[in-house]
Amino acid sequence: MEKVYERNKLLANFNTSFCPGCMHGTAVKLICEVATELGIEDSIVGVMPIGCSVQWGMFVNFDTFGVPHGRAAATATGYKRNRPDNVLVVYQGDGDCSSIGLCETVHAANRGENFTVIMINNQVYGMTGGQAAPTTLPGQKTTTSQAGKNIEEMGNPLNLAEMIAGLPTPKYVTRQTLHTPKGVLAAKKAIKKAFEIQIDGGGYSFVELLSACPTNWKMTPGNAVKYMNEVVTKQYPVGDLKG
Amino acid sequence: MSKKEVSKGNEALMEAAVRAGCRFYAGYPITPQTTATEYLSWRMKEIGGQFVQAESELAAINMVAGASMSGTRSLTATSGPGLSLMTETLSVMCGGRIPGVIVNIQRYGAGIGGIQGGQSDFYMVTKTFGHGGLTGLVYAPVSTQESVDLMVKAFDKSEEYRVPVVMLTDGSMGQMMEAVALPDFIDPPDLSDQPYVAGTRNGRVKRAIFDTPWFGSSPNMADNVEQAYIAYEEMVQKWDETEVMYEEYMMDDAQYVIFAWGTSARVAKTAVKTLREEGKKVGLFRPITLLPFPKSQIAALSKNKIKAALAVEMAVPAQFYYEVKLHLNNDIPLGSYKRSGGYMVLDEDIADAMKKMM
Ligand SMILES: Cc1ncc(C[n+]2csc(CCOP(=O)(O)OP(=O)(O)O)c2C)c(N)n1
Numbered sequence: 001m002e003k004v005y006e007r008n009k010l011l012a013n014f015n016t017s018f019c020p021g022c023m024h025g026t027a028v029k030l031i032c033e034v035a036t037e038l039g040i041e042d043s044i045v046g047v048m049p050i051g052c053s054v055q056w057g058m059f060v061n062f063d064t065f066g067v068p069h070g071r072a073a074a075t076a077t078g079y080k081r082n083r084p085d086n087v088l089v090v091y092q093g094d095g096d097c098s099s100i101g102l103c104e105t106v107h108a109a110n111r112g113e114n115f116t117v118i119m120i121n122n123q124v125y126g127m128t129g130g131q132a133a134p135t136t137l138p139g140q141k142t143t144t145s146q147a148g149k150n151i152e153e154m155g156n157p158l159n160l161a162e163m164i165a166g167l168p169t170p171k172y173v174t175r176q177t178l179h180t181p182k183g184v185l186a187a188k189k190a191i192k193k194a195f196e197i198q199i200d201g202g203g204y205s206f207v208e209l210l211s212a213c214p215t216n217w218k219m220t221p222g223n224a225v226k227y228m229n230e231v232v233t234k235q236y237p238v239g240d241l242k243g
Numbered sequence: 244m245s246k247k248e249v250s251k252g253n254e255a256l257m258e259a260a261v262r263a264g265c266r267f268y269a270g271y272p273i274t275p276q277t278t279a280t281e282y283l284s285w286r287m288k289e290i291g292g293q294f295v296q297a298e299s300e301l302a303a304i305n306m307v308a309g310a311s312m313s314g315t316r317s318l319t320a321t322s323g324p325g326l327s328l329m330t331e332t333l334s335v336m337c338g339g340r341i342p343g344v345i346v347n348i349q350r351y352g353a354g355i356g357g358i359q360g361g362q363s364d365f366y367m368v369t370k371t372f373g374h375g376g377l378t379g380l381v382y383a384p385v386s387t388q389e390s391v392d393l394m395v396k397a398f399d400k401s402e403e404y405r406v407p408v409v410m411l412t413d414g415s416m417g418q419m420m421e422a423v424a425l426p427d428f429i430d431p432p433d434l435s436d437q438p439y440v441a442g443t444r445n446g447r448v449k450r451a452i453f454d455t456p457w458f459g460s461s462p463n464m465a466d467n468v469e470q471a472y473i474a475y476e477e478m479v480q481k482w483d484e485t486e487v488m489y490e491e492y493m494m495d496d497a498q499y500v501i502f503a504w505g506t507s508a509r510v511a512k513t514a515v516k517t518l519r520e521e522g523k524k525v526g527l528f529r530p531i532t533l534l535p536f537p538k539s540q541i542a543a544l545s546k547n548k549i550k551a552a553l554a555v556e557m558a559v560p561a562q563f564y565y566e567v568k569l570h571l572n573n574d575i576p577l578g579s580y581k582r583s584g585g586y587m588v589l590d591e592d593i594a595d596a597m598k599k600m601m
């Protein structure tokens with residue numbers, strides 16, 4: 001029988017521990033597929049942030065290193081400046097990247113560090129049990145906004161990709177989504193473009209990926225997809241913002 | 244060793260790091276560290292290394308950790324408030340067994356304190372590096388010469404034990420112009436095979452470098468963590484035998500001992516000389532490593548020989564005093580002379596304080 005699909009060699013040979021309907025797993029798979037297609041299996045290195053996203057380091061067959069909560073872009077700067085030939089993927093949740101780590105995120109982007117940040121935007125703090133994040137939507141119920149997020153108190157959703165696209169230095173800034181097959185294909189294309197820019201020494205790229213957290217949204221995976229279609233993508237429009 | 248030249252303490256120390264093979268520096272300006280950062284901003288480029296003016300001390304120490312995980316000898320320098328910001332990452336570096344050298348050019352006081360020299364960061368670096376209770380080594384040079392001499396060792400030991408090494412100087416040492424013989428240039432070592440270095444695969448199994456040692460010989464993560472921390476404690480305990488450094492000055496026949504470290508010890512030495520001229524049998528005991536602390540050496544001082552002792556420091560409330568007291572024979576009375584607010588300890592005041600105990 002002809003083999004038409006096999007598990008990517010960069011993915012560990014066991015199941016991930018992400019919840020059913022979580023899209024972290026899809027993002028990790030896309031990174032591995034792109035790395036294989038670009039032939040960078042031996043030079044790709046990943047940064048493990050703090051959050052559910054940290055687990056990605058366990059599920060890939062290439063080197064990864066851990067960093068304190070939010071500091072990924074700084075640690076990545078120190079690493080990549082000294083290993084310019086490796087392809088560095090800084091994988092972060094929206095809390096890690098846009099809240100506690102916002103300062104490091106923006107400054108690395110502004111310096112044009114030659115690495116790729118992939119931010120998973122699921123609008124909550126996944127790992128700590130679904131508290132509000134800067135990305136949480138107006139009115140959204142979380143464990144720290146139980147009556148629904150009040151933007152008068154907690155601020156408007158932070159559209160980080162738009163913020164970064166407003167800086168002159170970054171080479172490529174995009175927002176894609178993982179909730180439709182079409183979205184996944186486009187996300188893969190975006191990751192590939194970002195890696196290619198990095199391989200050519202082109203500079204900083206930022207890929208925001210909309211993702212579901214059915215566990216903390218208290219939704220079935222099916223309803224989470226519907227919600228992303230009808231609500232999330234309205235606040236966070238999908239498409240290239242720069243480059 | 245090159246011939247002696249006159250140099251500012253901070254600049255000489257940064258040049259010593261370059262000569263020790265350091266090729267990455269990240270720092271955020273803070274007085275009295277600024278001249279160190281300014282020096283490396285051009286010097287690193289000249290030598291083919293990397294300099295990053297970080298957006299904060301939080302970022303700086305993480306850049307250093309990242310550079311270490313690339314296999315590069317890396318350094319940051321800061322002062323008290325900046326060191327406070329770095330502590331989470333120092334804890335992470337201990338846990339993840341990631342090397343790096345941190346120079347803390349101390350200023351006095353809590354909070355923003357003041358820019359004059361002080362020694363009030365003693366507890367902060369000798370008890371635990373951030374949360375979690377793990378520590379690295381802490382060096383406390385008395386002069387620019389000693390600081391540059393210790394720089395190569397700081398990198399070597401940091402890599403040998405895979406822990407951060409902190410060097411404590413202070414504002415006055417950093418600004419002082421002194422004649423100093425700098426160490427010879429050494430080539431940066433090849434660290435690419437070290438277990439804390441990522442992205443140098445060449446066929447070996449993949450590395451996941453993480454601050455908590457969850458993975459090990461047991462399928463049970465809790466057991467792996469506990470075992471790793473037990474091994475860590477054993478390593479730290481061995482340092483008491485292998486890594487302690489201290490100086491004794493006129494201690495052979497001493498009946499009175501002055502304990503002091505860093506800049507205070509330099510002033511205390513003058514006090515010892517004055518008291519000796521007056522015929523008083525006084526000696527100086529100066530820890531060079533604050534961690535490991537020379538515990539057994541202090542404990543070995545005999546009550547039959549030593550009648551009284553004085554701990555001198557630029558820290559109020561006292562810190563070093565209590566550490567000496569912990570190890571010194573209880574029958575030896577120990578006094579405390581200390582200054583803060585940016586005031587230097589004075590040799591005549593040290594001599595008076597010691598004489599009061601005679
Ligand atoms: C300094 C610090 N503060 C708080 C935490 C607790 N913490 C762990 S993960 C996390 C939030 C992660 O959320 P996000 O980045 O959105 O990632 P996700 O879990 O959704 O993938 C928090 C607050 C921590 N580990 N360290």
Ligand code: SF4
Binds near residue numbers: 126212213214215
């Ligand atoms: S808690 Fe949310 S983000 Fe974390 S694994 Fe589960 S679904 Fe994914």
